Amino acid sequence: MDIVRLERVVAVVGAIVVAAAALVALKNDWKTPGLENQVFKVMLGLLALGAVLALFAAIGVLGNFGGKA
Amino acid sequence: MALASSSYPVAGAQTHGEVDRLYAETRDLRLNGFLLFMVSDLVLFSSFIFAYLYLRNSGQGWPPPGINRLDVAFAAFNSVVLFGSGTTMHFALENWKHGHFMKYANWLIATIVLGVTFLGGQGYEYYTLMARLHHTWSGSGIFGASFFTLTGMHGLHVFAGVCFLTVLLMQSVMGKYTPQKYFGLTAGTLYWHFVDVIWVLLFSIFYLI
Numbered sequence: 001m002d003i004v005r006l007e008r009v010v011a012v013v014g015a016i017v018v019a020a021a022a023l024v025a026l027k028n029d030w031k032t033p034g035l036e037n038q039v040f041k042v043m044l045g046l047l048a049l050g051a052v053l054a055l056f057a058a059i060g061v062l063g064n065f066g067g068k069a
Numbered sequence: 070m071a072l073a074s075s076s077y078p079v080a081g082a083q084t085h086g087e088v089d090r091l092y093a094e095t096r097d098l099r100l101n102g103f104l105l106f107m108v109s110d111l112v113l114f115s116s117f118i119f120a121y122l123y124l125r126n127s128g129q130g131w132p133p134p135g136i137n138r139l140d141v142a143f144a145a146f147n148s149v150v151l152f153g154s155g156t157t158m159h160f161a162l163e164n165w166k167h168g169h170f171m172k173y174a175n176w177l178i179a180t181i182v183l184g185v186t187f188l189g190g191q192g193y194e195y196y197t198l199m200a201r202l203h204h205t206w207s208g209s210g211i212f213g214a215s216f217f218t219l220t221g222m223h224g225l226h227v228f229a230g231v232c233f234l235t236v237l238l239m240q241s242v243m244g245k246y247t248p249q250k251y252f253g254l255t256a257g258t259l260y261w262h263f264v265d266v267i268w269v270l271l272f273s274i275f276y277l278i
Contacts (some may be wrong), residue, residue, distance in 0.1 A: 007146040014149035021156040025163075036100055036255055040159070043262035047155045050269035053277060054148045063141035063277045 008058050015055035022048040092250050103256045107263050110226075114267055117222065118274065121215040132212045139216075144276045147190035148268060151227070154183035155265035158234075162258045165241070168248045177238050180261065184231040191224050216275060223267055230264050233257055 026044040029037060056062040125131045132138060161176035195217075237257045240246065246254060 004142045007142045011142070011145040011149050014153060015145070018149060018152045018156055022152075022159075025156065025159050035097075035104070036259065039104065039259060040262065043155075043259075043266055044159065046266045046269055047152055047262065050148065050265065050272065051152045053269065053273060054145045054152065057141050057145040057148075057272075057277060063145075 011054060011058035015051045015058060019048045019051035019055065022051060089250075092252075096252055099252055100255070103259060107259065110263070111267075114219075114222070114270070117215075117219050118270060121219060121274065124211050124215060128211075133210055136210070136212050139276055141276045143190070143194060144272060147187055147194070148272045150183050150190060151187045151265055151268050154180045154187065155262055157183060158258050158261045162251075162254055165246070165251055165254055166248060170241075173241070174238065177234060177241075181231055181234050181238070184227055184234070184261075188224060188227055188231070191220065191227075219271055220275070223264070223271055226264050226267070230257075230261050233260060 022044050026041060026048065029041060029044070053062065157176045158180040161173050161180060164170075164173040164176060234257055237253055240253060
């Protein structure tokens with residue numbers, strides 16, 4: 001397995017795990033009150049979005065996958 | 070706000086009861102101050118990001134002639150490492166709130182390790198760009214200047230965050246925080262999430278669009 005393919009596989013698996021974990025944490029915290037928890041919710045949502053973007057990048061839907069700088 | 074009516078006698082707090090009362094009174098103030106700090110940091114990043122987007126859209130195509138696009142595969146891998154550290158940090162704080170010290174410590178150590186791994190990945194990417202492909206700060210023009218400035222500034226924030234989390238780990242081991250009083254851990258988690266969210270933006274503008 002070449003290094004780019006390995007990076008791609010790890011990124012896909014990791015992105016799925018991270019997105020799922022962030023969404024579960026968001027769901028668990030959904031009803032918690034307080035300013036800091038509202039900020040946490042926004043940031044967990046953006047974290048999940050980032051993981052989804054990384055997932056799309058890793059499977060080649062977004063970005064210039066595999067291209068060399 | 071409670072502080073408006075208090076005499077704010079921090080130095081005069083003698084008993085545990087007084088310390089607890091002062092903690093409760095000043096916690097919101099410290100939280101607001103920390104959030105303002107993050108907003109000011111966001112403004113700093115925003116100014117550089119908008120400058121980059123302006124330059125990107127005012128030239129003769131992007132990246133400029135002679136410079137190829139960045140490799141997304143490694144960046145996606147490294148991004149997942151950083152985003153993963155955001156979730157581990159969140160789990161660390163949740164475990165602290167519920168009094169599970171060992172789980173808290175393990176998640177926090179995992180966060181620090183992932184943060185260091187991200188920095189190592191960024192160093193490897195810089196090495197690849199500079200040593201192998203000869204894209205230097207000055208040699209790759211406005212593209213390189215934008216890339217190295219923004220990602221370097223973010224990397225410094227990650228480094229500061231790793232130091233911050235390491236101090237928090239040592240302080241919690243020494244008994245500075247309790248499951249009821251842990252503002253430092255909240256601030257550390259907020260900061261680490263902030264660093265993650267900034268990377269979502271940088272990852273998008275440099276590698277995806």
